[in-house]
Amino acid sequence: MPDVFADLVGQAEAVETLRRAVAAAEIIRTEAGLAANPGAGPAAGPEADPAAAAGVSGGGGVATGTAMTHAWIFTGPPGSGRSVAARAFAAALQCVRGGTGCGECAGCHTTLTGTHADVRFVVPEGLSIGVGEMRALVLRAASTPSGGRWQVLVIEDADRLTEAAGNALLKAIEEPPPRTVFLLCTPSTHPDDISVTIRSRCRVLTLRQPSPEAVATVLRDRDGVAADVAGWAAAAAQGHVGRARRLARDPEARKRRDAVLALPRRLTGVGACFDAASTLIEAAEAEAEAAVAESDATERAALETALGAGGTGRGASGAIRGSAGQLKDLERRQKSRATRAQRDALDRALVDLAGFYRDVLTVSLRAPVAPVHTDAARTAGAAAEKWTAESTLRRLEAVLSCRTAIETNVKPRIAVEAMMLALWRG
Incomplete structure (x- = not known):
């Protein structure tokens, strides 16, 4: 049977939590008298507000023992499925078949495809989410659901909220509109990722990194990937489902990975670095x-x-001359998106490089764990014979430090050059 949570790999506990929340949300709707009349507006009284029905005060947060609240944070390592979980939860809340998350009805289908009128997805194209965009979205989310169920605002990469945008969102979460649900996705709940004040008013759902076996099973059974390729891609992707799919299907992605894994052998001097x-x-x-x-x-x-x-009518040339500001704004947004895409691509390469040094370290220590890069096992073994475990660990730390530096807006070229020199020195 289709299921909106089917793409959430290796997250059985999280799925069970979300199913209970959806069931509680459906009870809230039923008690508010909305189930019998889906087109009606919100009922009077606290039952129309999911936070109030869950026993939550106006200041937000989650009461002990409740299964549903108006604000959630989905957190976990890259590839764990934070945005997948949020999207699936939103679809289940909009499911017209009693909130079952059937995956087939109009509510589920339109939410999963991003066309539901009452579900808005914030997917930052640039490096941050600005206050203007957030204020407009919060205002829209406060309106009455057109379908009679819930208004849902899904913010992917909520760690990119500017301080002003975070404050605008915080006000909405502190005073939640009736039948509005906020779903935030963030790598962690560290104050640098999401403010403590926002976190304290949300229910936190922590996802785990799926096992390579679970990812390989999905690639094999759902995507039709050959068993050996699925196993290799799942291990190389280090639990990241989307990355595993790219490696299994895209020859160019495999070439880029091979080029990254060849870098350690090229570091023979300062110039080479x-x-x-x-x-x-x-x-x-x-x-x-x-x-x-x-x-x-x-x-x-x-x-x-x-x-x-291309117009030839009266005033067409004048309209084009007056459009310079709009074109400049588009170019600015596209440049920001390109910068984000470049950093994401670089981060994927650094994750692959970190996996290689991790493999070298496990060989040096004779750790009984499977390698990340099974096709580079011979190279990792040769490196383990040349390097001490301590120097390998320093190299691994250099890669991780480079990732951190880029996340804190150090120029990528400077951070990567420093990393390469540290890898050469050991």
Whole structure:
């Protein structure tokens, strides 16, 4: 049977929690008298508010023993399925078959495809989510659900909220509109990722990194990937389902990974370190450019058409001359998106590189664990014979420090060059 939670891999406990919450939300609707009349407006009284019905005060938070509340944080490591869980939860809340999350009804289907009128997804294209965008979304989310169920606001990468945007969201969470649910996705609940005040008013659902076996099973049974390829891709992706799919299906993704794993052998001197850094940065830039080129061209063409490009009527040329500001704003947003895409591509390469040094370390220590990069086991073994465990650990720490530096807005080239020199020195 179809199920909105089917794509959430290796998260049985989280799925059970979300199912209980959906069941509680359906009870709230029934008690509010909405189940018999789906088109009606919100009923009077606290039962119309999921927070009030759950026994939560106006200041937010979750009462002991409750299963549903108006604000959630989905957190976990990259690839654990934070946004997948939030989207599936939103679909189950909008399911017209008693909140079962059937995956087949109009409520489930439109939510999963991003077209439901009462579900809004905030997917930042650039490095941050601004206050203007957040205020507009919060205002829209406060309206009465057109379908009579819930207004749902899903914020992917909520750690990219600016301080002002976070404050705008906090006010809405502190004074939640009736029948509005906020779903935030963030790598962790550390104050640097999401403010303590927002966290204290949300229910936190922590996802775990799925096992390679669970990811391989999904690739094999659901995506039709050969068993050996599925096993290799799942291990190489280190529990990241989307990354595993790309490696299994995309030859270019496999080539980029192979080039990253070849870098440690190239670090033979200072000059080689800078060459390797340039190679890594340029590969990330090329990957990012390819990823956004089509959407950039489509957006620009659509805007120029809307502004009258190609028109021959009276005033067409004047309209184009007056559109410079809008075109400049589009270019600014596209540049921010390209920067984000480049950093994401670079981070994937650094994760692969960290996996290699982790494999070298496990060989040095004779740890009884499976390697991440099974196809690079021979190279890892040769490196383990040359390097001490301490020097390997320093190299692994250099890669992780590079990731942290880039996350804190150190220029990627400077961070990568410093990392390459540290890898060469050991």
